Amino acid sequence: MKQLDAPRMERCIGCHSCSLACARLVHRRLSWDTAGIRIQSAGGLSGAFEARRCLACDPPPCAAACPTGAFAPRPGGGVIVRKKLCIHCGQCAAACPVDAIHLDRGGEPFVCIHCGRCVAFCPHSCLELIEKAAAGPAVTGEEGP
Amino acid sequence: MIRDHFRVLVADLTTGRGTVVLEDGRDEVAGGSGLAARLFARYGRPEAPWDHPDQPLILAIGPLTGAFPLMSKTVFAFKSPYHDQYTESHAGGRSALALRFADLDALVVVGRAAATSFLDLGSRHFALRSAGFLAGMDVQESGRLLRRMTPGSGHRTILRIGPAGENLLPLANVNVDTYRHFGRMGGGAALGAKRLKAVVIRGDADFSLPEGRAYNDLFARVYTSVTASGMMKKYHDLGTPANLEALNEIRSLPWRNLQATSDPAIEQISGQEFADRTLLRNSACSGCPVGCIHVGYVRERFMDEHRFLYRQVAYDYEPIFALGSMLGVTDTAAVLTLIDAAEQTGLDAMSAGVALAWATEASERGILSTRETIDPLSFGESAGFLRAIHHLAGAANPFYATLGRGTLVAANEYGGADFACVLGQEMAGYATGETFFVAQSLGFRHSHLDTGAYSYDQKNGGQDVAAAVRFLVDDEASRVALTSMVACLFARSVYTDTVLAECLDVLGYGPLAVGLSSLGPRVQKLRWQTRLATGFAPAAVSIPKRFLQVSTWKGPIDSTYLDQLKEAYAQAILDLGSS
Numbered sequence: 001m002k003q004l005d006a007p008r009m010e011r012c013i014g015c016h017s018c019s020l021a022c023a024r025l026v027h028r029r030l031s032w033d034t035a036g037i038r039i040q041s042a043g044g045l046s047g048a049f050e051a052r053r054c055l056a057c058d059p060p061p062c063a064a065a066c067p068t069g070a071f072a073p074r075p076g077g078g079v080i081v082r083k084k085l086c087i088h089c090g091q092c093a094a095a096c097p098v099d100a101i102h103l104d105r106g107g108e109p110f111v112c113i114h115c116g117r118c119v120a121f122c123p124h125s126c127l128e129l130i131e132k133a134a135a136g137p138a139v140t141g142e143e144g145p
Numbered sequence: 146m147i148r149d150h151f152r153v154l155v156a157d158l159t160t161g162r163g164t165v166v167l168e169d170g171r172d173e174v175a176g177g178s179g180l181a182a183r184l185f186a187r188y189g190r191p192e193a194p195w196d197h198p199d200q201p202l203i204l205a206i207g208p209l210t211g212a213f214p215l216m217s218k219t220v221f222a223f224k225s226p227y228h229d230q231y232t233e234s235h236a237g238g239r240s241a242l243a244l245r246f247a248d249l250d251a252l253v254v255v256g257r258a259a260a261t262s263f264l265d266l267g268s269r270h271f272a273l274r275s276a277g278f279l280a281g282m283d284v285q286e287s288g289r290l291l292r293r294m295t296p297g298s299g300h301r302t303i304l305r306i307g308p309a310g311e312n313l314l315p316l317a318n319v320n321v322d323t324y325r326h327f328g329r330m331g332g333g334a335a336l337g338a339k340r341l342k343a344v345v346i347r348g349d350a351d352f353s354l355p356e357g358r359a360y361n362d363l364f365a366r367v368y369t370s371v372t373a374s375g376m377m378k379k380y381h382d383l384g385t386p387a388n389l390e391a392l393n394e395i396r397s398l399p400w401r402n403l404q405a406t407s408d409p410a411i412e413q414i415s416g417q418e419f420a421d422r423t424l425l426r427n428s429a430c431s432g433c434p435v436g437c438i439h440v441g442y443v444r445e446r447f448m449d450e451h452r453f454l455y456r457q458v459a460y461d462y463e464p465i466f467a468l469g470s471m472l473g474v475t476d477t478a479a480v481l482t483l484i485d486a487a488e489q490t491g492l493d494a495m496s497a498g499v500a501l502a503w504a505t506e507a508s509e510r511g512i513l514s515t516r517e518t519i520d521p522l523s524f525g526e527s528a529g530f531l532r533a534i535h536h537l538a539g540a541a542n543p544f545y546a547t548l549g550r551g552t553l554v555a556a557n558e559y560g561g562a563d564f565a566c567v568l569g570q571e572m573a574g575y576a577t578g579e580t581f582f583v584a585q586s587l588g589f590r591h592s593h594l595d596t597g598a599y600s601y602d603q604k605n606g607g608q609d610v611a612a613a614v615r616f617l618v619d620d621e622a623s624r625v626a627l628t629s630m631v632a633c634l635f636a637r638s639v640y641t642d643t644v645l646a647e648c649l650d651v652l653g654y655g656p657l658a659v660g661l662s663s664l665g666p667r668v669q670k671l672r673w674q675t676r677l678a679t680g681f682a683p684a685a686v687s688i689p690k691r692f693l694q695v696s697t698w699k700g701p702i703d704s705t706y707l708d709q710l711k712e713a714y715a716q717a718i719l720d721l722g723s724s
Contacts, residue, residue: 013436014299015429016242017368020211024354025361030146030212031351032246032300032431040299047457049299104351105269123372123434 001076002129003056004037004114011124012049014039018118018127025117027110034104036112037127054078054100054112056132062111065095071109076132078114146352147208147653151180151250154271155188156264158339159198159256161273163266168251172656176207177631178233179668180251181222182675185231188253191678195224195331196313196338198257204244204344207630208654209645210432211245213364214371215636217432219244219321220628226331226338227315227551227570230679233590233672234332237430237633238322239348243302246348258340261311265295267347279342283307283489284320287343297347305343306333307491309538313337314549316500316537316571318493324428324438324459328493329570329592360651367648370639372434380437380635381427385462386416389470395603395698397577399466401473401524402502403566403691406576413475419460422477428459433633443481458485463593466574467498471566472505473524486531490538499571500552501533507561517544517559553689563690577602578699579707580613582692587683587714589621589672594634596620606699608706614713618669618721625672626665673722683715 022035032038042050056077063071063079070086071079088107093099102110116129151168174183181203188201202223209216219240225232244252248268258273261280265272274294279287284307291303302322309317310333317333318326327333336342354360371377379387392398393411400408412418423441430438444455458481468474468483487494505522507513515521519541520532533545540546548555552571556562566572568582569591575581577599584598585591593599596617605613624634632640640648642661649658657664688711693704 013427013429013438014431015434015436016299016431017214017434020432023351024364028354028356029351030245030354032242033349034351038299042298121368121434123436 268350479527622665
C-alpha cells in the first residue's frame with residue numbers, strides 16, 4: 001500500500017500549498033485546517049516547519065477508539081474513513097498520539113488517507129508517496145521540480 | 146467566503162468591543178485597495194490628524210485571497226503619520242490567509258486603548274488584551290511572547306511594532322510574521338498612537354468550494370504557470386537582490402546618498418554574493434509556492450573562546466540598497482546586521498537607511514556634528530550606523546526625534562535639503578531617470594511598486610511627456626485591479642485580465658469578472674479622491690536638487706523634461722481625482 005511520507009521537510013518553506021491542495025481536492029474545502037496534512041512552524045531549537053499528518057500506525061489507535069466503525073484499519077497502516085458512519089464524537093482525534101486528526105467546528109474528523117494528491121503541489125519535493133516497504137531514511141541531494 | 150458583500154470586523158480599542166458589519170459594494174470595488182478606500186470613506190476622518198483616536202486602521206483582502214496561488218497579500222490603509230494623508234502599505238506573510246480563514250474581508254481598528262494592548266481574534270474569538278509588559282519590547286522578543294500567549298501555530302498572523310512605532314516615528318513599520326512588513330508611510334506609528342502593540346489573527350474557519358471540476362482545473366493551470374514555466378524564477382533564485390548588479394551596471398543604483406549611481410564595490414554586495422555567503426533558506430507567504438523570502442544568517446562573536454550567536458535576517462533588494470550601497474557599506478554580514486537592527490527596533494529599513502545616508506553627508510559637510518548624531522557617521526563605517534539605528538528608533542535626542550519624522554523634516558530644520566533623497570518619502574533604490582523620480586514623488590504610495598516607472602526608464606530613452614504620463618496612469622490602473630484581489634505584484638505577468646476574469650468567474654464572482662476592465666480605473670479614481678480629500682497637493686511636490694545631479698545610462702537628468710513630466714502627471718492625478 002502507498003503511504004504519504006514527508007522525508008524532506010527541511011526543505012519546507014511554509015507555503016501551505018499541500019494543505020490547501022488536500023482541502024481543495026479531497027474535501028472540496030478552502031482551508032488550511034480541514035486537511036489531512038497541516039503545516040506548523042516548530043519553533044524549538046531548529047526553527048523548522050513540521051507537517052502534521054497521519055504516520056500510518058499499524059494497527060491504528062484512532063480506529064480502535066472509533067465507536068462506530070467510521071475509522072477502520074487500512075491494510076499496511078493508517079485508516080479507511082467512512083464519513084457516513086461518523087457521529088463526530090472526537091474519540092479518534094483524542095486517540096491519535098501525534099495530533100494528526102483535525103476536528104472541524106462540527107466535530108468532523110479530517111485525516112490523511114494517503115492518496116498523495118498533495119504531493120504534486122509541494123514546490124520543493126518535501127513530500128512523497130511511497131510503498132511502505134520502501135520507507136526509509138530521507139534521500140539527500142535529490143533535485144526538486 | 147464567496148459572498149456579494151463584505152464581512153468586516155470593526156474593533157474599537159476604546160471600548161474593547163468588536164462589531165461585525167456587512168458592507169456592500171463587492172461588484173464596485175472587489176476588495177483590497179478598493180475596499181480599503183471604501184471603508185476609509187465610512188470610518189475615516191479626512192480633516193482630523195492621523196493620530197486622532199477615531200482614525201481607522203484598515204486591513205483588507207480580496208475575492209481571490211487564498212483561493213489561487215500568490216493571492217497572498219493584505220492591503221493596510223491608514224492616515225499616514227508621514228504626511229498626514231490617506232495611504233496604503235502592502236504585505237504578505239500569513240496575514241492574508243489568516244484574515245480569509247478568520248472569515249473577514251477586512252478588519253477596521255478604531256479608538257485608542259487605555260494602555261499597551263494587543264488584539265487577539267479569529268473566526269470564533271475576539272479580545273483586546275492588555276499587555277503592558279510588551280511596551281518597549283523589540284520585535285523578536287514580543288513575537289516570541291505573543292506566540293506563547295496565543296494558539297494556532299502556523300495558522301495565525303502576528304502583526305507587531307517595535308520601539309520605533311511606540312515612539313510614534315513616521316519611519317516606523319509594522320512587522321508581519323517576522324520576515325515581511327507593512328514597511329512604508331509610518332504604519333508602525335499609526336498602531337503606536339492607538340497603543341496597539343500587536344494584532345494576532347488566527348485563521349480557523351473553512352469554506353466550501355464550487356461544485357464541479359472547473360475550479361480545481363483552473364487552480365492547477367495557474368499553479369503550473371507559476372511554478373513550472375520558470376516565470377517566477379527570478380524571484381526564488383537569487384531573488385530581488387539580483388537587481389543590485391543590474392542596476393549598478395546601468396548606473397542606476399544609489400550609492401552614498403546618491404552621490405554616485407555605480408561602484409565597482411557592487412561585487413561585494415551583489416545578489417550572488419549574498420546567496421553564496423549568507424543564504425540560509427527560503428521562506429514563503431501562505432498560499433504562495435514561489436518562496437521569494439530569502440533568509441540569510443549572520444553570526445557574531447560576542448565573547449572570546451569562540452562564543453557566537455547568530456541571527457536569521459531576511460534580505461531583499463531594497464534593504465540592501467538602503468543599508469548597503471546607500472550607506473557605502475559593502476560587507477554582506479555588516480549589511481545583514483544593520484537590516485536586523487532596523488527589524489528589531491521596528492524601523493522601516495528603506496526609510497532608515499536613506500535618512501542615515503543624508504545624515505552622513507550632512508556630517509561630512511559640517512552641517513551636523515556628533516552633538517546631533519551622538520556617534521560619528523561615515524560612509525562605509527557600519528558600526529556607527531548600527532548605533533545610529535538604535536538612536537533613531539529610540540528618538541534618542543531632538544535630532545534623531547526629528548529625523549524619525551522624515552529626512553526632509555530634519556533637513557528643513559538643520560539644512561541640507563538639496564541632498565535629501567526624498568521622493569514623496571525616502572527614495573526607493575532606483576536612480577533610473579526622470580520617469581521614476583516623478584512617479585515616486587507623486588505616486589499614490591510613493592512606492593516603486595505604484596507603477597513600473599523604473600522599468601519604463603530602462604526601456605525608453607526618449608522624452609515624450611504624454612506617452613510617459615499615459616503609461617503611469619494606465620499601469621497604475623492595472624496594478625490597482627491586482628491589489629484589489631489582492632495579488633502579489635510579482636504575479637502580475639501571470640494574472641492577466643483574462644486569467645483574473647476566469648478566476649473570479651469560477652468562484653462565482655460573475656459580475657466582477659464581466660466588469661473587470663473597469664475595476665482598475667474605478668478604484669484608481671476612488672483612491673486618488675480619498676488621498677486628495679486628506680490634503681494631497683501634487684502640484685506642490687518638489688524634487689530635491691540631488692536628483693537633478695544624477696547621471697544614468699541615458700546621461701544627465703534633464704531638469705526641463707523632469708519638470709514638464711511632473712507638471713503633467715500632477716495634472717493627471719488631479720484629473721483622476723475629480724468627481
